[in-house]
Amino acid sequence: VKFIRQPSATVIASTLPNAEALAAWAREHGFGEIMDDYATPLHSIVHDQADPLERVVEFAGRHCYRSFGKGREREAYIRNLLDEKHGSVFEHAYLTFAISGVSRSLTHELVRHRVGVAISQESQRYVDASEINFVVPPIMLFLGESSVSTFSAVCAYELDSYCEQKDALVEKLKRLNLSPRMFTKRANEAARSVLPNAAETRLTWTINLRSLIHFLLIRGQEEADLEIRRFAVELFHKAQPHAQITLSDFEVYEGDFGVPALRLKS
Numbered sequence: 247v248k249f250i251r252q253p254s255a256t257v258i259a260s261t262l263p264n265a266e267a268l269a270a271w272a273r274e275h276g277f278g279e280i281m282d283d284y285a286t287p288l289h290s291i292v293h294d295q296a297d298p299l300e301r302v303v304e305f306a307g308r309h310c311y312r313s314f315g316k317g318r319e320r321e322a323y324i325r326n327l328l329d330e331k332h333g334s335v336f337e338h339a340y341l342t343f344a345i346s347g348v349s350r351s352l353t354h355e356l357v358r359h360r361v362g363v364a365i366s367q368e369s370q371r372y373v374d375a376s377e378i379n380f381v382v383p384p385i386m387l388f389l390g391e392s393s394v395s396t397f398s399a400v401c402a403y404e405l406d407s408y409c410e411q412k413d414a415l416v417e418k419l420k421r422l423n424l425s426p427r428m429f430t431k432r433a434n435e436a437a438r439s440v441l442p443n444a445a446e447t448r449l450t451w452t453i454n455l456r457s458l459i460h461f462l463l464i465r466g467q468e469e470a471d472l473e474i475r476r477f478a479v480e481l482f483h484k485a486q487p488h489a490q491i492t493l494s495d496f497e498v499y500e501g502d503f504g505v506p507a508l509r510l511k512s
């Protein structure tokens with residue numbers, strides 16, 4: 247059993263403009279000449295390699311006004327979209343994270359974010375929890391190792407209860423005429439009731455940039471639960487290289503109880 251002290255979030259996929267399709271679209275819709283001019287926004291949207299998510303955001307914005315031929319540089323353009331709260335254009339850009347080292351109590355809060363997200367979470371019915379890890383609540387890290395060891399002892403006890411429950415159920419269910427796969431699943435789904443909220447869970451989580459901004463604002467603030475706040479800061483660090491302009495208003499600071507927090511730059 248491991249006692250986890252930090253969440254892990256890895257960007258495993260993200261929105262990527264298709265240069266060939268964009269070029270074909272431009273020619274078909276009479277924007278070929280504009281695209282061929284090096285000085286235009288459309289040229290850089292189609293041909294740049296950098297800023298893939300924000301090039302899609304810029305495309306969506308300029309598509310609204312047919313303003314592909316001239317105008318501000320990308321950074322100023324996107325800042326203006328943010329200032330004007332032209333939110334829908336940020337919904338076209340997605341990041342997909344592989345997440346681990348978070349607790350079931352964190353994901354209970356995470357799944358409350360319904361808009362612009364997709365969630366696929368590890369099953370406690372199919373995946374045997376006998377070797378599960380636990381996430382140490384940040385406040386216990388703040389309070390010191392004696393709090394952590396008390397917490398660890400309680401989790402170890404709960405895990406023993408889980409294993410006992412599960413073994414007893416498996417023995418009884420074996421006597422029924424069920425396939426081994428089915429009795430394991432039924433035993434796991436019942437035994438998991440005694441696992442604590444601190445049980446580690448893993449998930450694939452996709453979110454668009456508009457929803458990510460909202461998530462970081464409300465889950466990165468000091469009032470948020472400490473574990474989800476720490477997680478929001480981790481997400482920010484991982485998302486920021488993919489959306490440098492869009493997330494440039496955020497800054498990380500040292501919040502209370504030794505857990506970082508997020509705020510908008512003043």
Ligand SMILES: Cc1cc2nc3c(=O)[nH]c(=O)nc-3n(C[C@H](O)[C@H](O)[C@H](O)COP(=O)(O)OP(=O)(O)OC[C@H]3O[C@@H](n4cnc5c(N)ncnc54)[C@H](O)[C@@H]3O)c2cc1C
Nearest residue numbers: 355357358359360361362363457460464465468469470471
């Ligand atoms: C500090 C803190 C404390 C909290 N405490 C509690 C608590 O004690 N109990 C509890 O149950 N929850 C609590 N929550 C959860 C909170 O109420 C939200 O459910 C959660 O943060 C998801 O936010 P959201 O609805 O804005 O996100 P999303 O579901 O992603 O929605 C994004 C936005 O879309 C709009 N929207 C979405 N759905 C609707 C709708 N049906 N109608 C109108 N507009 C909609 C809203 O503008 C919303 O902000 C807490 C959250 C925080 C940050």
